[in-house]
Amino acid sequence: MNRYPFWKYAFVGLAVAIGLLYAVPNLFGEAPAVQVSPVKATLSADAALMGRVEQVLVKAGIEQRGAFLDPSGVKVRFATEEVQLNAKDLLQRELGEDYVVALNLQSNVPGWMRGINALPMYLGLDLRGGVHFLLQVDMQGAVAKAADRYAADIRTLLREDKRKVRHAGIVREGESVVVRFRDEENRGRAREAIEKEIPDLLLKDGGAAGEFTLSATLKLEAQKRIQDFALQQNITTLRNRVNELGVAEPIVQQAGADRVVVQLPGVQDTAKAKDIIGRTATLELRMVEAHASDSSGRDYDPAKIQQAQSGAVPFGTELHVSKRGGLEEVLLLNRTPVLTGERLTDAAPSFDPQSGEPMVRVSLDGQGARLMRDATRDAVKRRMAVLLIERGKPEVITAPVIQSELGASFQITGRMNPKEANDLALLLRAGALAAPMDIVEERTVGPSLGRENIEKGWKSTLIGFGAIAVFMVLYYSVFGVISVLALATNLVLLVSLLSMLQATLTLPGIAAVALTLGMAIDANVLINERIREELRNGATPQAAISAGFERAFGTIVDSNITTLIAGVFLFMFGSGPVRGFAVVHCLGILTSMFSAVLVSRALVNLLYGSRRKLDRLPIGNTDWQKRAAARAA
Numbered sequence: 001m002n003r004y005p006f007w008k009y010a011f012v013g014l015a016v017a018i019g020l021l022y023a024v025p026n027l028f029g030e031a032p033a034v035q036v037s038p039v040k041a042t043l044s045a046d047a048a049l050m051g052r053v054e055q056v057l058v059k060a061g062i063e064q065r066g067a068f069l070d071p072s073g074v075k076v077r078f079a080t081e082e083v084q085l086n087a088k089d090l091l092q093r094e095l096g097e098d099y100v101v102a103l104n105l106q107s108n109v110p111g112w113m114r115g116i117n118a119l120p121m122y123l124g125l126d127l128r129g130g131v132h133f134l135l136q137v138d139m140q141g142a143v144a145k146a147a148d149r150y151a152a153d154i155r156t157l158l159r160e161d162k163r164k165v166r167h168a169g170i171v172r173e174g175e176s177v178v179v180r181f182r183d184e185e186n187r188g189r190a191r192e193a194i195e196k197e198i199p200d201l202l203l204k205d206g207g208a209a210g211e212f213t214l215s216a217t218l219k220l221e222a223q224k225r226i227q228d229f230a231l232q233q234n235i236t237t238l239r240n241r242v243n244e245l246g247v248a249e250p251i252v253q254q255a256g257a258d259r260v261v262v263q264l265p266g267v268q269d270t271a272k273a274k275d276i277i278g279r280t281a282t283l284e285l286r287m288v289e290a291h292a293s294d295s296s297g298r299d300y301d302p303a304k305i306q307q308a309q310s311g312a313v314p315f316g317t318e319l320h321v322s323k324r325g326g327l328e329e330v331l332l333l334n335r336t337p338v339l340t341g342e343r344l345t346d347a348a349p350s351f352d353p354q355s356g357e358p359m360v361r362v363s364l365d366g367q368g369a370r371l372m373r374d375a376t377r378d379a380v381k382r383r384m385a386v387l388l389i390e391r392g393k394p395e396v397i398t399a400p401v402i403q404s405e406l407g408a409s410f411q412i413t414g415r416m417n418p419k420e421a422n423d424l425a426l427l428l429r430a431g432a433l434a435a436p437m438d439i440v441e442e443r444t445v446g447p448s449l450g451r452e453n454i455e456k457g458w459k460s461t462l463i464g465f466g467a468i469a470v471f472m473v474l475y476y477s478v479f480g481v482i483s484v485l486a487l488a489t490n491l492v493l494l495v496s497l498l499s500m501l502q503a504t505l506t507l508p509g510i511a512a513v514a515l516t517l518g519m520a521i522d523a524n525v526l527i528n529e530r531i532r533e534e535l536r537n538g539a540t541p542q543a544a545i546s547a548g549f550e551r552a553f554g555t556i557v558d559s560n561i562t563t564l565i566a567g568v569f570l571f572m573f574g575s576g577p578v579r580g581f582a583v584v585h586c587l588g589i590l591t592s593m594f595s596a597v598l599v600s601r602a603l604v605n606l607l608y609g610s611r612r613k614l615d616r617l618p619i620g621n622t623d624w625q626k627r628a629a630a631r632a633a
Helices: 005-026 047-060 081-098 111-115 139-160 184-197 219-243 271-276 303-309 366-376 420-430 447-500 507-536 541-573 576-610 624-633
Strands: 031-040 067-070 073-077 098-105 131-138 169-173 176-181 200-205 213-218 251-254 260-263 282-289 319-322 327-333 344-350 356-364 384-390 393-398 408-410 438-443
Touching: 005 447, 005 576, 031 047, 031 081, 047 067, 047 073, 047 081, 067 271, 073 098, 081 420, 131 219, 131 271, 139 169, 139 176, 139 184, 139 213, 139 219, 139 366, 176 184, 184 200, 184 213, 213 219, 213 366, 219 251, 219 260, 271 438, 282 303, 303 319, 303 327, 319 384, 319 393, 327 384, 344 420, 356 366, 356 420, 447 507, 447 576, 507 541, 507 576
Parallel strands: none
Antiparallel strands: 031 073, 031 098, 067 073, 131 260, 131 438, 169 176, 176 213, 200 213, 251 260, 282 327, 282 384, 319 327, 344 356, 356 408, 384 393
């Protein structure tokens, strides 16, 4: 007798049911949609924004096919691309420049499936269509910006140094900073001060007769560090920006020493993508000179605010409005920044160990630490604003109170929740591009070409599946049908796993699916042939079934483990499409072992395991059956 205990049948049935549930969303297809997301950190994507979007569409008589809210913004589906384009233009006009309205594609999966995270696989650029950018990072520009900073640092250092070093001018020549002096004594004192305070600079004496110069260039290790930091910061910034486009599984990764690849599957509005990717932003920290909510101290006199609001802004200040947490506050800021975002080396969200409230830990480089100490030494209990300037429009991100003199590392606290602390850390860390970038290559894959690739890929997979099914049924009869059902289960489980993991499927991934199906049937062939061999050796049908599955198991495991090892190394050392192929390949090996061993045996046991008298097995027209029938006659 070959019977599974009930729990094994239940386990196999549950696995297949879950697989079907999570594989089905891939059949619903996609609809043209728009995503509305806020540009400013002080604005949020919430129910109020969704209500506003729906109200605008209803007022204009534009029919939608469902709207929902997720962390990246409000998404609305439409019936046709024409309606989508009309809605996009209308929403951008009504909501203004504070929001990005981007075109994309959204799945038609019902809401209850999204609620249990039953979502379709992401499709790569070659299947879904979209845009591909190759960007060149201006590494020399990053070094030149660093030279500008060091020129300012040297000027400040020589002016404030105790030695009172006198110089005749500081200029930047290429990637070097040249300081001129009138005598050797001042040059010597300057060299000593610079070597002590700015160790990244390599100093060289020069000058013609009667002229004394000191040339400062970045050391090679400092240049390499600056270039690496610029590249990584640009990648982080780009990843934050493409989130505004509502792209599923965007690819933003380094390509070589100074290039970045950006792939945005499903993006239809390439002009909007280029605008968002290429925009510039700067970050500044400025002292608050006055604000309307506090009248303590002469620096915070609210009369200054009233004066500025009436049009008479005091010299050297600017009027700004901070909108955060639903509150609006008027601030008068000093025009001169304490320091810029270039001085930040890190910013990370954390929690105050005493109060447990969210906060942001900020780290500065050496010069930034010195500037911060000088600015905050006599400014305790005053406020400092973090200003993000993007597209020429400044925005106050936060304006915390200075609790003590600040230095190389300090904390920003205030009325923040964990998400706001994380967003603030991202803005501080990657609010601006560290070096200019140029788009050196641009490719667009149309949705129609993507659909054609999907159709060809799945058509080849299904034809291969059909050919395997015909062969198995003709050669192994009912056991061939069982093998085909196990193979179909393998395909369902593989698709459901890819959907659960939200993996990105590309053409190489479809090739891996087709290859997996061809390899998976090999396990069933081994089992069926082993059963035949047992029957030829005179075993009873029930004993042949048991021995066939048990003795074929070792061979199946050995062959699949060796193939799995190859797939793991492909994943470890491959990149791009190769890694995508490896992921599908490895998952396919695991699902094929499950379906070939457990699912097929469960089906065989259900059909034949409980039969006490079993004379023959429908496993093809074999010689042993003919001989057995002749002996019986």
